[in-house]
Amino acid sequence: MSTPNIHGIIGYTITPFSTDGQGLDLDALGRSIDRLIDSGVHAIAPLGSTGEGAYLSDAEWDQVSEFSIARVAGRVPTVVSVSDLTTAKAVRRARFAQAKGADVVMVLPASYWKLSEAEILAHYQAIGASIDLPIMLYNNPATSGIDMSVELILRIFNGVDNVTMVKESTGDIQRMHKLQLLGEGQVPFYNGCNPLALEAFAAGAKGWCTAAPNLIPQLNLDLYAAVLANDLSQARALFYRQLPLLDFILKGGLPATIKAGLRTLGLEVGDPRLPVFPLDEARNQQLQTMLKQLL
Amino acid sequence: MSTPNIHGIIGYTITPFSTDGQGLDLDALGRSIDRLIDSGVHAIAPLGSTGEGAYLSDAEWDQVSEFSIARVAGRVPTVVSVSDLTTAKAVRRARFAQAKGADVVMVLPASYWKLSEAEILAHYQAIGASIDLPIMLYNNPATSGIDMSVELILRIFNGVDNVTMVKESTGDIQRMHKLQLLGEGQVPFYNGCNPLALEAFAAGAKGWCTAAPNLIPQLNLDLYAAVLANDLSQARALFYRQLPLLDFILKGGLPATIKAGLRTLGLEVGDPRLPVFPLDEARNQQLQTMLKQLL
Amino acid sequence: MSTPNIHGIIGYTITPFSTDGQGLDLDALGRSIDRLIDSGVHAIAPLGSTGEGAYLSDAEWDQVSEFSIARVAGRVPTVVSVSDLTTAKAVRRARFAQAKGADVVMVLPASYWKLSEAEILAHYQAIGASIDLPIMLYNNPATSGIDMSVELILRIFNGVDNVTMVKESTGDIQRMHKLQLLGEGQVPFYNGCNPLALEAFAAGAKGWCTAAPNLIPQLNLDLYAAVLANDLSQARALFYRQLPLLDFILKGGLPATIKAGLRTLGLEVGDPRLPVFPLDEARNQQLQTMLKQLL
């Protein structure tokens, strides 16, 4: 099993659509990937929330997955989100991503129903058994409807060989403390909640999974560098500088704000798919003002 | 626009799978529909939560939808759940259901993201404009992740011509009171929360959308009859008699418990799709004991 | 141990203050008690939330308690709330109430800290052992900060001899169902949540503890009478007629709205104690309009 060192700034990609929202714009996708890599991010994560993975048909999902991995072309590791509503479908996606060259797959226990702990564990076991890649377990009750306790996460981490990383997005920093204590410092954890970027690093997070580097990569990278340099004052100052934008992205919705921001920065990637609205004019102005101040 | 009188006991259907969980078992589906109609339910609702609608491929969804409508064959009205993650996909399902002869479509604003009120309204408007059928708006934050306030529900009810019914499943009876008061008694509302069956009827609900008639149709129908007869004591007694089973269904999960119950009653309909587990042995025993006492 | 039959409409009294909020106005208190009894309520409950019991000094509490019991003078049973922050203080109040002739004491596990189940049980045991009166256990997490599960309530009911009644004010009707089922119909329960008046009676509540009869006693009594007459339609109509006022009382705060309403009806009882504000002018107008329509 390949074991890439996933750390630092892990940049989420958007999925560009053609003007009518129907087709994919792979050309724009390629350019958005290149921008992220050129800016210095340490890994690329296609098809997450930002990538509107849940809103793609299976055929589109396959296309975006294959294209993204090929475009990254090993310049940095690729972490592909393969979550799906049934175990069978998630397994299919995981295998597909592996076949196309992904380095890591990320799995959120997305479900229509609340799942029992045994059901969640079996879900991870089935996916784990179907591939040879490391899996980043992803906890995000706000989108999945399922909140995995730290105890359950550790059961899965210890019980499924290729679950080797944990991404925590509850917004509760104490979950990371508990992962660190109960996991005896042996569980690499990653932050998925933008407004906790500083605190997660303070708590020992190995990386930050974020869509923000589509817009402000240098500030994201500088924050990580300040942490590596053990310079808390500098990290705090950098964090507060970018926090208003991080909050704005969260409140405005990831696809809507990142797509609007990329348009402002000169890369047309279309709008999110309905029912999600593109950013309205007032917020577009706000975003442009914020970006002007930060860039 | 046809305006069927939807009232009383609206029975949800399960979706039977073949033994390996891969294929559909339409023959069993047909028999389960006949059982419901023969037992006396006032309407049939395919492809809801109980029907594992979210776990079907698009092709399977179409098959189940078309087959169910044809099998009901107008004996009672058919209320088809057409919810999907994007507006375009929900519109496609709504049109398909109309083309195949559905009487009503039910729409839950399912979404990966939390939607704004404007986004939810636009979603209903787009679906409403695409068909000539009445729409039952469905509020169920536990599965959709979105909780529509009574005020928003009324805005949609008043702003989209063919939204003519409201199904409330928050489990908070005060929502129905508010619908009744703010809607000035003009908004037909339906209960989707089994343990509130008595209170919802007391509050004036026009019907009860439930999977329970797959197992205990007579008790469900008798409760409705007692309410129509203005016999509160009788309604209360009937409610408490069936409540342990209603609670059990809710806790065990709709597809798992209803499928296990049908098996017990002699109709093999397979298991739910993974990650959802079938009922375990202990609970199977419990269910059999309960059914024996009630039937 | 005397065992009065507590049922029907249990009316809460306010505590009138003199104009500057400093002193008690016992004369007005006496008249407010007479009004309630004359209107036909089935029991009187002094020193509850409505009575600002938490905002009185110990000396004032004793005065109001003694005076209220004497004024009721056995015309109906008196249910005195004796909750206090420490067990010692609650015991003192319970004994005082018994000495002065109370028929029942009501106990909410008020606490600064979240208490464990063992601590709550011991609290009830200590109070129970200190008096010979029946105790109405009171669950209201919104004011006490402590939510007792139905299982805990039954442990206390079964473990403390003189805990013989349960008042439920969580606003979750399913708690009453569970009390009825797990208590095998042997636990008399009372509703303390005004907007659930209809549903609680539908679920089998024996009484309704409410401040509303200070303002609209006949509507409250008629609702109970309709339930006793097994006339669900009539009960529903009466409930919806008074619901806007019940909601208004809840949102405006019990002492503020009841005191304003009594003033409107001709009985001056002063204002609530700060930090609680009296009703503002706009809401006062609203209240007067509502009362005019209902009386």
Next chain:
Amino acid sequence: MSTPNIHGIIGYTITPFSTDGQGLDLDALGRSIDRLIDSGVHAIAPLGSTGEGAYLSDAEWDQVSEFSIARVAGRVPTVVSVSDLTTAKAVRRARFAQAKGADVVMVLPASYWKLSEAEILAHYQAIGASIDLPIMLYNNPATSGIDMSVELILRIFNGVDNVTMVKESTGDIQRMHKLQLLGEGQVPFYNGCNPLALEAFAAGAKGWCTAAPNLIPQLNLDLYAAVLANDLSQARALFYRQLPLLDFILKGGLPATIKAGLRTLGLEVGDPRLPVFPLDEARNQQLQTMLKQLL
């Protein structure tokens, strides 16, 4: 108005009771205060949650307040919690504390009822107008039942001259971020949630209000020193070292665990007042083991 520089480790005192829980043990209180000051804490905070302030009679409260201020004797600033249920009583306590020489008073909007924003603001205004001391506004919904938004806190901070500090205990680190951003870096904030000690300092908190220095003062002080030295790695290591004890204190309840710990360390301070239980034997053992490892 005196303006002491409140920063660093602000140590809460317990309130020792005599063996039967009835009387105060002022001698033990004096020794516990000396221990804290000798250990190096930067301020002393009597009569907070840890001090069981809510469980004292008015006479006891006055005694503890006067004695504590006198015993501190200006060696460090004294921050006295003067919260009470009515505005009149809180004003009385604030004046009393000022008369006896307190440097700062702390005010939690404790209330039986949920208060409106106008009521909370008026409460702070009344207290502010009654004294010449700086006020530390304290937000802790878990004990007060009232959660003040950052916007409300800033309205009070800007509208009441002597509210000059904010203590935040929601456990949500994003509140501190918002205070820092919306307050434009001009609002000194303090952390009252032990498990957030590291993150609060990372976010820029000026101090940590905590009962922990009764047991592990050096670790608390070292964490603060590491932050002042801008040494994030060291701060993180020190935080994780003391976190299990901080969690233990929180879960076991402040008065019960701190009193048990002091007993272990040789200072007998009695038990908490009922209904709060002293630590049970198993947890006592656990606490002793933890302390042995840390001291």
